[in-house]
Amino acid sequence: MPKISVIVPVYNVEKYIKECIESLLNQSFSDFELILVDDGSTDKSASICDFYASKDSRIKVFHKQNGGVSSARNLGIEKSVGEWIAFVDSDDYVDAKYLENLYKSAYSCDLISCGFFVTNEFGEKTNSNVNPSGFFYQKDIADVVNNDWIVTSPWAHLIKTSLIKDNDVKFYENRSMGEDTIFVLSCLDKANCIRNIPELLYYYRTTPNSLLHPDERKYGKYIEDYMWSNNMVYSMKNGTFYFYYKRKCHALMTILYKKDMPLVKKISNESQKASGKKILCYWLNMSLKSKILMSYILFPKFIQFFVMIFLFKICLRG
CATH class of the missing domain: 3.90.550.10 (Spore Coat Polysaccharide Biosynthesis Protein SpsA; Chain A)
Structure with missing residues (x-):
């Protein structure tokens, strides 16, 4: 063997x-x-x-x-x-x-x-x-x-x-x-x-084939699978992968920004379930741009979505 x-x-x-x-x-x-x-x-x-x-x-x-x-x-x-x-x-x-x-x-x-x-x-x-x-x-x-x-x-x-x-x-x-x-x-x-x-x-x-370029015909499946993987992450290890889940939700919202705002808002609302006392510790270890883009999670939940949109407009302009 x-x-x-x-x-x-x-x-x-x-x-x-x-x-x-x-x-x-x-x-x-x-x-x-x-x-x-x-x-x-x-x-x-x-x-x-x-x-x-x-x-x-x-x-x-x-x-x-x-x-x-x-x-x-x-x-x-x-x-x-x-x-x-x-x-x-x-x-x-x-x-x-x-x-x-x-x-x-x-x-x-x-x-x-x-x-x-x-x-x-x-x-x-x-x-x-x-x-x-x-x-x-x-x-x-x-x-x-x-x-x-x-x-x-x-x-x-x-x-x-x-x-x-x-x-x-x-x-x-x-x-x-x-x-x-x-x-x-x-x-x-x-x-x-x-x-x-x-x-x-x-x-x-990295080759042209290894890079992800979803076309319009596969876009719905792409979003469905990404949301599935986000929810799978959140369900693991008694929910303690929550900050990784937050970042995945954030990545998906970044992709969807200016394309499907209702879905961005839905994901933002769903991601509120991922929180915990160590979240600030993980946030401090991120790059500066990621810290800025992810800083909406530190605001009260009822205004997080609006803060997120503002940060997207500043950091992802164009």
Whole structure:
């Protein structure tokens, strides 16, 4: 049984999949299986996966009808046999010590996270992200989430397989917005200990296909899924992810501003249920612009909506 199962959902990424696979095959840590789930690709991605599988026994390829990235990841989880699971997106790549450094940092934790670089479609670094390092136990996890000290995408983590399978944590296949976040937060909801390490080991590539550009035909579904994910966040860990929920509501209101003001007001009213004594602490840790945009939450509830609109007009002019 391998120590780690690396799950890569694959769909029409013939331009990038070779670099992704080779970065995993070149790992300094070798005790892993690589699960490539071809989600009905129509380009050469499937044949590229099969080629690599014929060269390395650690690679398993599963071909399925197109069902979306969540269904591909869920199939990967189902087929995995490793003690740990790592997700890698097929247009991304990883450092040669990605698995080694995550695994040796596991100790008694349920989830380990590393820093990452953001690159453009040509692999040129454009940004980086490192969260505060250290061990965080169950009592601390709400603070980690609310202060945005952890990546809420599936990649850049090593997650104990038993945490996922014993708690039946899955990706929601009927959602196209926020399902990644809900999966990670569901894991954090059940975790006893998590750890952040400072090394930047993952390369997240932004491409035209990876950026969200909802068109008018999908706009209603986009809003529905975003509101669903907001409410899912609020329901987790006895509601203690409330400030993260507030920020998600704020992000949605920012998107909707000048497009659907009645819905903005509805979301504003719904978000009043998320409050607590630590809210000022989390607010102080935000960037200046975010502090300004989010400062409406510090006003009395009956005028928050009007303060929010005023701040939007000032900070989001044009």
